[in-house]
Amino acid sequence: KDRDGKDMITCRWVRLACERFVDDLKNGKKRGLEFDIDAANKIIDFYQFCRHFKGEWEGNSIELEPWQKFIDSNLFGWKYTDTGYRRFKVAYITVARKNGKTTMIAPVGLYLLYADDEPGAEVYCLDPSTRILKYDLTWQALNDIQIGDKLIGIDEHPETKKKYRKLRISRVLNKRTVTRESFKILFADGRSVICSADHPWLCRSFRDYGWKKTREIRPGYKLNSFGHPWEKDNSRDAGYLAGFFDGEGYLHSPDKPRAAHRIGFAQNPGAVMNDVVKMLNDKGFVFTAPRPMNKNSNCQVSDLTGLSNCLRFLGQMRPTRLLQEHHRLWVGKALNRTTGHIEVVSVEPLGMRTLIDIETETKTFFAEGFTSHNSAAVDRDQAREIFDAAKTMVEIDEYLSVAIKTFARNMHVEKTRSKFEPLSADEKKQHGKNIHAALCDEVHVWPKHTLWWVLRTGMGSRRQPMQIAITTAGTDQASICYQIHDLARKVLTGFKGGKFVDDSFFGIIYTLDRKSDWPALKTKAEYNQEGIGIQEDDWEDESVWLKPNPNLGVSVxxxxxxxxxxxxxxxxxxxxxxxxxxxxxxxxxxxxxxxxxxxxxxxxxxxxxxxx
Structure with a gap:
C-alpha cells in the first residue's frame, strides 16, 4: 500500500518479496528466525535526523515511502533468535533511476556507523569540450561521447615492473555530469586541459613515474603525450595521399609483438614519388628517405614511423583499406616506447565548474592527446555519491554533527573508533579491511567481479555485517551485478516449498513483468494473435510505470x-x-x-x- 493506504500496483518480483516476508512470519521460527519490530522501527525513526539538502524538500527530514520502509524493516528487523544478530548479510535492491536510491541508502550508512552498536565499524572529471580519441581514429568532444562508444586506452598498470603499459581497445561504460573544483593545466607546447582536482594523469615527476592527480601536479612535471588531436583533412592533397596509400601502402609486420609502428609504401622513382614525398613533408609527417627495395629492383620504399605519427596519418588522410586493419598496428603494443612527454607550465585554479565524468573498460583513455585515467565513476567518485550525501546530512543536523566528525573523505565516531569512507574500485587496495558494512552503488557498472568478493570476505570477523547492492539494471549479463540479480530471482522464486532457501540474502526487484522472466506471459504480438492468456507489461502503458518506479509522483x-x-x-x-x-x-x-x-x-x- 502507498502512504495513503491505497493498494499499489507492483511487479511479480515485489509480490514474491512480500510473500516471502509473510511466509517467514509464519514459518521462520522453525529456522531460528524472529522479526524484531523495535529494531525495524529504530532504523526508520533514525531518518528524522537525516535531512534533504537540495531540491524542493531541502531542510526537511527524510520521510520514507512505504516501499522503502519495507526494505529497511526487512534488513534490520529480521534476526536470529539464538544470537539476536541480524539475519541478512547481503541485500540486492534494484530500482529505476531517480527513485531516491541515494536518499534512502546514505542514512543506512550513517546508522551502521553511529547507531548500530558495532565497535570499530568501517563503512565504505574533464571539461565537456575536451577531445577524446575514439577507436575509429577520430577525436570527439567529451560532451558527445556516448555509453558504448569504443575508445583507445592503455593498461592501467604494467603487467610487471619491467614491462610497459600496452594499448588496448576500450569501451565507455558510464558517463555523468558533475560539479567539481576545477583546474586548468597549461603545457609547454601551448595545449591546455580543464579538469577536476582529483583527475589522474600519467605523469613523470621529479622523482617517479605513474598516475598523479591534478592537485598533485607541479610546473616542471611532464605528462605522457600521444600527440596533438587531429581532424580529418579534406584537402586535395589528403585525398591523393589516401588513394595512393590504399594502392601502394602497407602495415609493417603488424602481427609481430616487437614490430616497429610503421606504415610503408613503395613506388618507382619519378613524379609520383616526388609528389608523395612533398605532400608528406608539407603535412608534417615523419618518414624515412626513400631507398631501393633491393639490389635488383628500381622500386623505392619508405616508411612512416612512430605510432602517434602513423595513427595521425590514418586518422587525417583516412585511406579506406588501411583503416580497416589499423588496430593491428597498435593493439597490444607498448605505449612508453612510442609517446613523448610534454612539460607542465602552470596549474591554475578555476573554481567550481560543470565537468563530465566517464568510465571505461580499461579505466584509461586519451584526452587532448594526454594519457588519462578514468574520472572514476565506478571508482571513488561513484562511492562518493553516497558518502557525500551522508556527510552533508551529518553537517546540517545539530545532533549528528556533534556525534560524528566529518572530513573530506572520512567520517568517524571517536567513541567506538568507527569510520565511514568512500573506497576506490581497485580491489588490490581493499584487502585486509575489517568491514562492518559495504554500500555498493550502481553495481551494474562495476568492471570486475573481484571487488565484490574482496569486500564480502572482508566481513568475516564481524558479528552482523551487511553488504548492500543498490543499482539500476545494466547491459552486461556477464557482470557481477547480473549474477547477483540472478541469485535474487532464485531466492524469490525458491523460498516456497524450500526449493532454494538462503536466509542471509535479501532481494527485491522493481521492474516490469516480462516474458523473459515469466515464460507463461504472452508478448503483445502473441496476445493479439491468440486472444488468450496474460500479456506481458507494455512499456508504453502508463499504468504499469509504477512497477519499476515506486517513487512515481514523489521523486519521479x-x-x-x-x-x-x-x-x-x-x-x-x-x-x-x-x-x-x-x-x-x-x-x-x-x-x-x-x-x-x-x-x-x-x-x-x-x-x-x-x-x-
Whole structure:
C-alpha cells in the first residue's frame, strides 16, 4: 500500500518479496528466525535526523515511502533468535533511476556507523569540450561521447615492473555530469586541459613515474603525450595521399609483438614519388628517405614511423583499406616506447565548474592527446555519491554533527573508533579491511567481479555485517551485478516449498513483468494473435510505470517520463536507454538499430533479389 493506504500496483518480483516476508512470519521460527519490530522501527525513526539538502524538500527530514520502509524493516528487523544478530548479510535492491536510491541508502550508512552498536565499524572529471580519441581514429568532444562508444586506452598498470603499459581497445561504460573544483593545466607546447582536482594523469615527476592527480601536479612535471588531436583533412592533397596509400601502402609486420609502428609504401622513382614525398613533408609527417627495395629492383620504399605519427596519418588522410586493419598496428603494443612527454607550465585554479565524468573498460583513455585515467565513476567518485550525501546530512543536523566528525573523505565516531569512507574500485587496495558494512552503488557498472568478493570476505570477523547492492539494471549479463540479480530471482522464486532457501540474502526487484522472466506471459504480438492468456507489461502503458518506479509522483515525475517515452517511441536508438534506465530492464545494448515491433509490422513473405 502507498502512504495513503491505497493498494499499489507492483511487479511479480515485489509480490514474491512480500510473500516471502509473510511466509517467514509464519514459518521462520522453525529456522531460528524472529522479526524484531523495535529494531525495524529504530532504523526508520533514525531518518528524522537525516535531512534533504537540495531540491524542493531541502531542510526537511527524510520521510520514507512505504516501499522503502519495507526494505529497511526487512534488513534490520529480521534476526536470529539464538544470537539476536541480524539475519541478512547481503541485500540486492534494484530500482529505476531517480527513485531516491541515494536518499534512502546514505542514512543506512550513517546508522551502521553511529547507531548500530558495532565497535570499530568501517563503512565504505574533464571539461565537456575536451577531445577524446575514439577507436575509429577520430577525436570527439567529451560532451558527445556516448555509453558504448569504443575508445583507445592503455593498461592501467604494467603487467610487471619491467614491462610497459600496452594499448588496448576500450569501451565507455558510464558517463555523468558533475560539479567539481576545477583546474586548468597549461603545457609547454601551448595545449591546455580543464579538469577536476582529483583527475589522474600519467605523469613523470621529479622523482617517479605513474598516475598523479591534478592537485598533485607541479610546473616542471611532464605528462605522457600521444600527440596533438587531429581532424580529418579534406584537402586535395589528403585525398591523393589516401588513394595512393590504399594502392601502394602497407602495415609493417603488424602481427609481430616487437614490430616497429610503421606504415610503408613503395613506388618507382619519378613524379609520383616526388609528389608523395612533398605532400608528406608539407603535412608534417615523419618518414624515412626513400631507398631501393633491393639490389635488383628500381622500386623505392619508405616508411612512416612512430605510432602517434602513423595513427595521425590514418586518422587525417583516412585511406579506406588501411583503416580497416589499423588496430593491428597498435593493439597490444607498448605505449612508453612510442609517446613523448610534454612539460607542465602552470596549474591554475578555476573554481567550481560543470565537468563530465566517464568510465571505461580499461579505466584509461586519451584526452587532448594526454594519457588519462578514468574520472572514476565506478571508482571513488561513484562511492562518493553516497558518502557525500551522508556527510552533508551529518553537517546540517545539530545532533549528528556533534556525534560524528566529518572530513573530506572520512567520517568517524571517536567513541567506538568507527569510520565511514568512500573506497576506490581497485580491489588490490581493499584487502585486509575489517568491514562492518559495504554500500555498493550502481553495481551494474562495476568492471570486475573481484571487488565484490574482496569486500564480502572482508566481513568475516564481524558479528552482523551487511553488504548492500543498490543499482539500476545494466547491459552486461556477464557482470557481477547480473549474477547477483540472478541469485535474487532464485531466492524469490525458491523460498516456497524450500526449493532454494538462503536466509542471509535479501532481494527485491522493481521492474516490469516480462516474458523473459515469466515464460507463461504472452508478448503483445502473441496476445493479439491468440486472444488468450496474460500479456506481458507494455512499456508504453502508463499504468504499469509504477512497477519499476515506486517513487512515481514523489521523486519521479510523470511528465518527464511521458516526454522520454514519446522520444523512445519515435527514436528506436533511444528505446533501450528508456527500458534500461526508466523501466529497470536488463537489455543487451544501450542503443538499438530498429524497433522490433516496426520490424514485425513490415514482415513480408515476398523475397526480392537484386541483380548485380
Amino acid at each position: 515525475y510523470l511528465k518527464d517520463m511521458r516526454d522520454e517515452a514519446r522520444t523512445a517511441k519515435q527514436m528506436p536508438a533511444s528505446l533501450n536507454s528508456f527500458l534500461n534506465l526508466r523501466m529497470n530492464i536488463w537489455v543487451q545494448q544501450v542503443n538499438r538499430w530498429i524497433d522490433i515491433n516496426l520490424w514485425d509490422q513490415n514482415h513480408t513473405s515476398e523475397v526480392y533479389i537484386m541483380e548485380q
